Structure formats: structure tokens, C-alpha cells
Amino acid sequence: MTRAFTRTSVRLADGRELHYFDERPVAIRRPSDGRHLSPVPMRSEVRVDPLSGEPVIIAAHRQERTHRPAAEDCPLCPSRPGRATEVPARAYDVVSFENRFPAFADPGRCEVVCFTDDHAASFVDLSVERARLIIEAWAERTATLSGDAGIEQVFVFENRGEAIGVTLHHPHGQIYGFPFVAPRTAVMLETARTHRATTGRDLFADILDAERRDERVVTAAEHWTAFVPGAARWPVEVHLFPHRAVPDLAALDDGERDELATIYLDLLRRFELFHAGEHPMPYVAAWHQAPVRTGRDLVRLHLQLLSIQRGPDRLKYLAGSEAAMGAFLNDLVPEETARRLRDA
């Protein structure tokens, strides 16, 4: 697989950064955006919940963000004559740019990653080469944002489907540079630290070893293993672990990145077929990465791919038990989910 690609960085009209990732080894990109755009006033702050010590982001300005625009008004499509979008180019492969309506910024950072300029595509339809380029973009953005003094953790993710509230249909993901260690990661870090202190071993290695011997493996290859976790919280949930202890996407070597492109597309296809493929499957693809400044030898990079679609026409909702108490109820048995994903 070729790994030649080009990154070109430009500034949008209101000063935001945009990065083109092109499959070609050389790409000529216009240096700037011709629009007249005023910066969006930001009103965002991180508050701490005194009952838990956990951060919560209050982001008032976002009520005005673009909400389900018509396809011809899509801000993520390439620009065309008479219609300037967020991407000042007639075509593109992959772009990552600062969100015009970020949940937070300074400290922190919110980027949008467009996976293709084809409005009607989905990640699952992309070529292996394109998936490989997206991985390269994720890794580059992770490395760069990790160098920002205000960022404590880089979170790479895709929300897909109206059922989970996606308001822009153009195939895209997001990257959050959190100005804190996310609550879930803080718990993992503490669990891994306790596990090391009591057993001398690596928590993620032990989980991977146990799952590889169990009946919940969905697919495995040289560098990666995907399994349904035994205590899955979500109706359809897969964890994809690298075999090597790496803290984040930036630490993956070329062989791991190549294989990831193939195995990730394979997992998305299995998700798509899970409910007999009747409609696009809503999902969250969340890359858990180690914090930037702490626990990098304790938290291993892994993907959590989850869906709230518990049946062809039924969603899992978070109600009292989950929303208020953090006590998850899963109506699907993980071993059965794994079998169905293997057979998909």
C-alpha cells in the first residue's frame, strides 16, 4: 500500500486552520478562503461538578449552530462557483479544520474531519486507501494537538446517524482536544494503575489475553483484535485493541496503520449488516487515547464502536438508570452479539 500523501495547511477567512490531506504525493491548494466571515463569539467554560469532581462543558453559543441543512447548503461539501463552503477547494480527499461552532476553544480545540468530498457517501463505502489516509490524518492531528499547552487529551471520533443527533449528513468525524482528562479515561487510568500496583501487569494486555481466549472475538489479524466486551453497555458494541501497547494513534507504526484501514472497514461493514442492513446503522466510533501528559504507559489506544440500535426498529435510550445512576442495562447478550457480527 502506498503511503505517499501531502498535507497542506491554510487559514479560513475568520482565521481558523484547515488542513488538506491528499492522496497524491504533491497537491496544489489555494492558500486561502475568499469568504467574508466574522469570528463566532464564544461563550464556553469548563465547570466542575462538586458531586463527582468531573468537568462539564457549558457551551451556550452552540444553540445557533447549523442544524440539518439541505444537501445543497452543506457546509462540508467542496466550494463551487457562487457557493463558498467551509472547504475552499473544488474537490478534496480528506480535510480537518477548526469547527466554526466549537463546543470549546482556548483552552481546548474542536476540529471537523471530512472523510470525502462525496456528500452521499459513508465511511463504510470508502476505499482502503482512503481509510488509510484518514488514519494518517487522525494520527497527524493527534500528534500536533498533543503539543498544544492547553490540551490534556485528544479524542478522535465519528458520530453517525440522525438517531444519535447528527445534524450534518456529509461523512465526517470530529476531533476534540479536551482541556482536561475525560472522566471515562480518568476511571480507566485509575483502574489500570490499581491493576498494575496489585498484579504488576498491564490491564489492557490482560483484558486482550482473556478476550482472545473467549467466545466474543469478532475478527482478529496480525496487529489487531476486535471483540464484544463481556460487560458491553450498548446493544451493539465492539472494542478494537492493538496487540502492541501504544498510547495513541500517532504511535502506530506503518504496518499497524495499514492493517487498521482494512479491519476498521470490515467492522463498519459488519455493523451495517447487523440488523439485516435495512437502513444506515447509527453508531459512535470513539478512539480512546491516553492523556497527553499522564498515564501514557497505563492507558492503551483502543476503539470503542457502539450502536444504540437494539433491533431493526428499536433504539436503546438512556433513561433513569443510565442517565442518573450510571447503571447500564443491555438487552442483548454480548456472546450472541459477537456471533451475529462474526456471521455478518
Next chain:
Amino acid sequence: MTRAFTRTSVRLADGRELHYFDERPVAIRRPSDGRHLSPVPMRSEVRVDPLSGEPVIIAAHRQERTHRPAAEDCPLCPSRPGRATEVPARAYDVVSFENRFPAFADPGRCEVVCFTDDHAASFVDLSVERARLIIEAWAERTATLSGDAGIEQVFVFENRGEAIGVTLHHPHGQIYGFPFVAPRTAVMLETARTHRATTGRDLFADILDAERRDERVVTAAEHWTAFVPGAARWPVEVHLFPHRAVPDLAALDDGERDELATIYLDLLRRFELFHAGEHPMPYVAAWHQAPVRTGRDLVRLHLQLLSIQRGPDRLKYLAGSEAAMGAFLNDLVPEETARRLRDA
């Protein structure tokens, strides 16, 4: 306010318990259910997520539970000739019974609490006397279930609205007797323990003192104060704290229960009017209670009333940041939410 009420306990045809709570001081209730019902096979287990140490309930049998039945098939309505429901009576005030499709049982317990026999009502429409009787029922069930050897925490809640997945429209809530301390409570307990160790003070008293001096109080009375928490996770969220340090609903005295009936209905009305009252407001009303066997002097009873309705036609969805990372983004500013609730 009269507090005379009668509790009558019967067994349903498959052996489940049902308790009538009647507003009259004497009530004659048929001792049993005339239906032929086989017990529903249970396939439920509590598993532990090794990444967090948190329990997850796997409840496979529930995929078959009753899903949005037509009003004439409502299992929570009173029985009528030719149509036997879950409640073997022609009329009732309040009933609590074991769920035929429990998420878990033995250890643990799931009860359904019907607030009225009027299918078309909502809690917000009930009289103060009925609200007072429901509080009595909640307190009684909390006390009784706390005596069960397999139950570590009693969770009293109402999920309201299709937007959060409610499948039965008859006005009802639920009670879970968790066979563990819920993850959220475990975090609160640890936070309160650390707070006491470092300051010598009570965490909940300190939060209440701070909030009563702040601009986020929605309503207050002699025994209770309701406020929007400064770090609210949900678009519309109110916490209702008793002024006295009590671990659970069973520990409330008569004066506190009387006032609660009034203030709770007042809060529900404010929720209903929040988005100009255009349609029923979906909400979760969650009673946080101390665990049965630990931390009873550390965790104070309080209500968390939350809604995912962030605008008249917009819902808050839990996507990647919340679902995978536990990092909540709230688009509404708590001080503004409090002002709107005060003015409602």
C-alpha cells in the same frame, strides 16, 4: 393534610407481589389475580467492566417486553370485565408491583409504580394529596426493599416521554432494588468521603449552602431547596435537596413529605412550561438515595430532575463525547435555565 392511607398486599397469578396504596383509611382489595400467567423466564446477570470496575446488567429476556401497546391493551390500567390487566381491581389510587419483565431479579428487584388509574393523566396533573400518597408509597417501598439481603441500593425514578424511550404511556414510575451500589453513587460516596476527610464537613451541606447563596435557585421552602446545578450536564436539570441530612425517602418526616408533595408538583409544572408548554416535556425524575449498607451518613437523599429537550423541537443526544468519554457538553447556561424556570 390527611396522611391516612392503607396498604394492601396481594399476589399476582405468577406469584409476583402487588401493593395497593389507597387514599382511604380502609380499603377492601381482592386477595388475588384471576389470570393464568406463567412466570417469564429470566436471563439476567450482573457483569463487571474490567476497564472501570463498574457493574453492567445483561438482561436478554427483555427484548420481548411489551412495546407501545394500544391504549385499550394497556397493562397498567385497572382490570375490566373481559380484560384482565396487571392490576386486578376495577379502580385504584397507587399501586406498586414486581415488573413482569424485570431488568434483573434475585438478587435485585424491579417494581412498577402506577401513579393513578387514569391512563391519560400525567404526574404533573395529579392532586397534592395524590402526590403525597405516592411519596408515602416510595418511602414504604424504599424501607421494605432496603431490608432485602440482595439489595444494596434502592432507586426510585420516573422516565416520562417517548423521546427517552418510554414504551408504556400510562403514568407510572419504577423502583429498582440494585444488587450493587450504582456507579454514580459510588463516585458521589467517594467524593463525599474525601470532602469529609479533608474539610471535616458534609459535602451536600456545603453544596446546598453555596447554591442557596447563588443565582441558580429555582424555588425554596422550609424543608427543601431546588436549584439548577452550576455544572448541569443536561439542558434542563434541577436538583432538589432536603435541608436536613437524610439518607433516603424513608427517613423523611411528615413535614418534609407534606412540603415535598407541593414542591415536586411545582417543579414538574415549571418543567412543563419551560419550552412554552408546546407538548409534554420528556423528563427523568431520579431519586438519589444512600446505599443500604454503606455511606448512609455521607450521601444525602436528593432528586435529580432532568430533560433532554434542549429546545422546543430539539433534543440533546448522547453522542461520542458523552457516551464514550463521559464528557458532557451542555448548550444551555445553568443561570439562564434557572431564570427561565423561576419565571415559568
